Amino acid sequence: MFASSHIFDPTAVLRTSSSSSQRRILSSNHVILPLIRPGVLGGQPLRKAGSKQQQDTRSACRVSASASGQPSTYIGSLSSNSLKFGIVAARFNELVTKPLLEGVLEGLERHGTPRETVDVAWVPGSFELPLIAKAMAKSGKYDAVITVGAVVRGATAHFDAVVSGATSGVLNASLDSGVPVIFCVMTTDTMEQALDRAGGKSGNKGFEAAVTAIETANVLKALGQQGLAKARDAW
Numbered sequence: 001m002f003a004s005s006h007i008f009d010p011t012a013v014l015r016t017s018s019s020s021s022q023r024r025i026l027s028s029n030h031v032i033l034p035l036i037r038p039g040v041l042g043g044q045p046l047r048k049a050g051s052k053q054q055q056d057t058r059s060a061c062r063v064s065a066s067a068s069g070q071p072s073t074y075i076g077s078l079s080s081n082s083l084k085f086g087i088v089a090a091r092f093n094e095l096v097t098k099p100l101l102e103g104v105l106e107g108l109e110r111h112g113t114p115r116e117t118v119d120v121a122w123v124p125g126s127f128e129l130p131l132i133a134k135a136m137a138k139s140g141k142y143d144a145v146i147t148v149g150a151v152v153r154g155a156t157a158h159f160d161a162v163v164s165g166a167t168s169g170v171l172n173a174s175l176d177s178g179v180p181v182i183f184c185v186m187t188t189d190t191m192e193q194a195l196d197r198a199g200g201k202s203g204n205k206g207f208e209a210a211v212t213a214i215e216t217a218n219v220l221k222a223l224g225q226q227g228l229a230k231a232r233d234a235w
């Protein structure tokens with residue numbers, strides 16, 4: 001799927017445009033992005049020498065206007081080396097949230113963001129995630145914020161209150177700030193289910209959240225470059 005005689009730059013964005021009713025990948029002088037950074041596959045990033053695309057793809061996202069005026073499709077790069085991230089982590093059930101946090105940091109690192117550049121704020125529980133996430137998002141310092149929590153059902157209805165507050169609060173933080181705030185909060189019936197998703201048999205949802213943050217931030221950046229999204233400080 002990624003075979004290409006051309007050199008590609010993982011900091012681009014794949015864009016297709018429709019022509020008549022057929023969508024097509026743009027001509028061969030456009031680049032096809034790997035869904036995983038070449039270094040992860042052991043491959044070597046190739047580079048298309050000397051083309052306009054190369055100048056374009058040097059930015060976090062490449063968008064080329066469609067000559068036919070047809071609608072375009074934006075698919076965000078999975079390269080994070082031009083992005084800044086913040087994380088808010090809940091200490092409650094830290095048996096789960098600490099491996100989730102590690103998964104987030106590993107995911108960011110494997111796509112170009114050294115963990116030393118990532119700010120991490122700790123809060124008591126998932127109910128406190130939205131306040132700090134919104135503060136970070138509205139600071140203008142971050143291209144995306146990732147919230148990490150683990151809400152495990154107990155004997156009372158408190159589970160529902162915490163999940164409801166955390167979910168709507170994180171969503172509000174994102175929509176209100178115009179910054180992607182990613183919801184990496186386990187909401188499970190048992191601790192085992194939560195641990196399975198924090199590096200157990202179901203993988204690490206923290207790593208997945210990191211990839212989601214990168215792609216969403218890059219799409220928003222591309223739309224902004226096309227005047228299709230307000231600049232963050234105008235949100």
Ligand SMILES: Nc1c(NC[C@H](O)[C@H](O)[C@H](O)CO)[nH]c(=O)[nH]c1=O
Pocket residue numbers: 090092093124125126127128149150151152153158162
């Ligand atoms: N039971 C869980 C909680 N409860 C604490 C709340 O998040 C909150 O800190 C408290 O209600 C004070 O505002 N938090 C979790 O993250 N996970 C739980 O399972």
Ligand SMILES: CC(=O)[C@@H](O)COP(=O)(O)O
Pocket residue numbers: 151152153154155156157158159160162
């Ligand atoms: C999600 C919670 O708040 C829950 O773990 C607390 O347990 P309980 O409902 O037994 O008080």
